Amino acid sequence: LQHYFIQSNLSYVRSMLCIAMLRWKCTGMLCTRAFSQKTGSASKPGRLRRIGSALYNPAVNTLRDYKDVFVEAGQKLAKRPLKTCLITLSLSPLVYLWYYNPTLTHFQNATVHNHHRLLLINRQIRNKTSEEFIDHIRALQSQGRLGYLSLGLFSLVYSRHLNPELREFGAVFLRPRWAEYLDRVVDVGLVGRWWFMEQAMVDYDINEDEWR
Numbered sequence: 001l002q003h004y005f006i007q008s009n010l011s012y013v014r015s016m017l018c019i020a021m022l023r024w025k026c027t028g029m030l031c032t033r034a035f036s037q038k039t040g041s042a043s044k045p046g047r048l049r050r051i052g053s054a055l056y057n058p059a060v061n062t063l064r065d066y067k068d069v070f071v072e073a074g075q076k077l078a079k080r081p082l083k084t085c086l087i088t089l090s091l092s093p094l095v096y097l098w099y100y101n102p103t104l105t106h107f108q109n110a111t112v113h114n115h116h117r118l119l120l121i122n123r124q125i126r127n128k129t130s131e132e133f134i135d136h137i138r139a140l141q142s143q144g145r146l147g148y149l150s151l152g153l154f155s156l157v158y159s160r161h162l163n164p165e166l167r168e169f170g171a172v173f174l175r176p177r178w179a180e181y182l183d184r185v186v187d188v189g190l191v192g193r194w195w196f197m198e199q200a201m202v203d204y205d206i207n208e209d210e211w212r
Contacts, residue, residue: 158186
């Protein structure tokens with residue numbers, strides 16, 4: 001009986017120890033999880049994440065707004081196909097002019113090309129109008145007085161009063177009157193062509209003074 005009593009007490013102690021250890025483990029896991037959730041919610045996001053969210057959210061909202069606008073415009077255009085065709089036909093010339101609006105690089109290339117055309121012929125048979133026009137442009141280029149202005153549908157090349165780089169030396173620029181701006185226009189670019197230059201290069205290899 002004594003041996004049986006001792007064995008029963010040992011089994012009881014073992015079971016109580018097991019129950020205590022299980023309680024301790026469960027309590028520790030619950031505390032760890034609660035602490036991690038608390039620290040995770042209280043911790044602030046990083047700087048990169050804040051910057052990314054600050055850039056991402058406005059970009060997404062902007063794209064959604066543009067998407068809504070295009071969807072609504074497409075629905076309205078689909079309801080009125082005749083009006084859509086008329087608007088497209090009326091805007092197509094403007095798009096064509098804008099697409100073929102010549103640039104300053106195009107003007108410089110045209111000047112070099114026409115200057116080479118004049119160099120290939122004898123000076124005695126060169127057209128004076130063509131030669132003077134190209135020489136005037138090259139003189140403005142060498143002085144830094146050649147200006148370019150794009151107006152969307154066409155471009156203007158004009159002569160400045162002074163080289164813009166001279167502003168650093170305190171040079172005073174004159175303000176011409178509105179009537180003098182027309183005299184400063186060197187060429188007009190439209191539909192990929194420079195009209196004054198083409199007009200000046202007509203019969204560039206014929207010297208009119210030679211026939212007089």
